[in-house]
Amino acid sequence: MRKIENCELERKSIDAFKNSEKTPLIIVLDDIRSLHNIGSVFRTADAFLIEKIYLCGITATPPNKEIHKTALGATETVAWEHHKNVLEVIKNLKKEGVITLAIEQVENATLLQNFEVHTSQKYALIFGNEVFGVSQEAVAICDGSIEIPQLGTKHSLNISVSVGIVVWDLFQKLNYTK
Template identity: 55%
Template structure:
């Protein structure tokens, strides 16, 4: 008979240990995200995959907030984060620090994520854009690479936090 594992059987690390564990060289930038659920869910996924940091840009809501916490379930305490008003300042700083800037967006230059070779010797910053408008126009021209997730159905996009989860997993598989 199969039984579900109890929480104490999962052997998860505590926040203090999490802070000391080596993270993957991946930063997630949320560009003008409106939904607190998307913000919270992104934190929770970033915790699961040991993402280095989340940067909240523009109008993206910031913790602490009850609605973010509902989806994050405490991950706002474990995952490092900051808020930056201007996304291009953020991009420029990260690029100077050696990060490749990757926009998750359907563009004339986008590459399917399945065709993109993640280099384990590089550091990456991925940008997830607004639920309706995508990545802001002011940031679009300042991005090194655009990745797109293949979609086979009738819809033209995925929810931001779902998209983020897929992309973080693809990077974590290689970078961990």
């Protein structure tokens, strides 16, 4: 077994990325404090050809040195917008026919492994503040909620880890499940 060199990875150019068919997933980040988390989410979004990121509330926006440190250029490829109010973003996405899903521990949440995707549908995944999670107001207007099962003592994951887990799961269900 030989480790693959960077030049062998057949990476897309920025233009090729922007012109590629996107995975029908949108990420909504609300009141994310950590610039490193934001950058990591951009990098994950780039890896899985995510359609767009909405940065809401106090969530910082590019260009930003600390976001760039973890995004490694993904802020140049992934489409993004900033909006003050996450509730308006969710309402607008719903009007466009996008299924909105709070990624949160709530009553009657669907466990991630049990969530079924429809390949003809577009999904928006709403992630909240590192301490307070997705606001109750946002949860209340979402179409549903997905919970990442956790068996340890903390029942809490870093926001960028949560994004990676959920995006990977839905990406593989959208692309590799028959």
